[in-house]
Amino acid sequence: xxxxxxxxxxxxxxxxxxxxxxxxxxxxxxxxxxxxxxxxxxxxxxxxxxxxxxxxxxxxxxxxxxxxxxxxxxxxxxxx
Numbered sequence: 463x464x465x466x467x468x469x470x471x472x473x474x475x476x477x478x479x480x481x482x483x484x485x486x487x488x489x490x491x492x493x494x495x496x497x498x499x500x501x502x503x504x505x506x507x508x509x510x511x512x513x514x515x516x517x518x519x520x521x522x523x524x525x526x527x528x529x530x531x532x533x534x535x536x537x538x539x540x541x542x
Contacts, residue, residue, distance in 0.1 A: 489495070527535070 485495075
């Protein structure tokens with residue numbers, strides 16, 4: 463499909479030509495362009511530590527009420 467934004471391409475053409483001229487001058491002056499390996503897009507997270515801090519208190523969900531406890535609470539609520 464042909465771009466509908468050809469004006470944008472033409473507007474940037476002068477900048478692209480200026481940049482290519484600068485690159486040519488750099489190479490003519492003895493400069494070298496190095497192609498390096500790119501960075502990974504999503505770096506790996508740091509490895510997890512096996513150490514557990516003894517001061518850390520594990521927060522666990524309290525155990526739910528049993529059927530018998532719920533029935534007892536319901537009787538107590540009804541008696542009020």
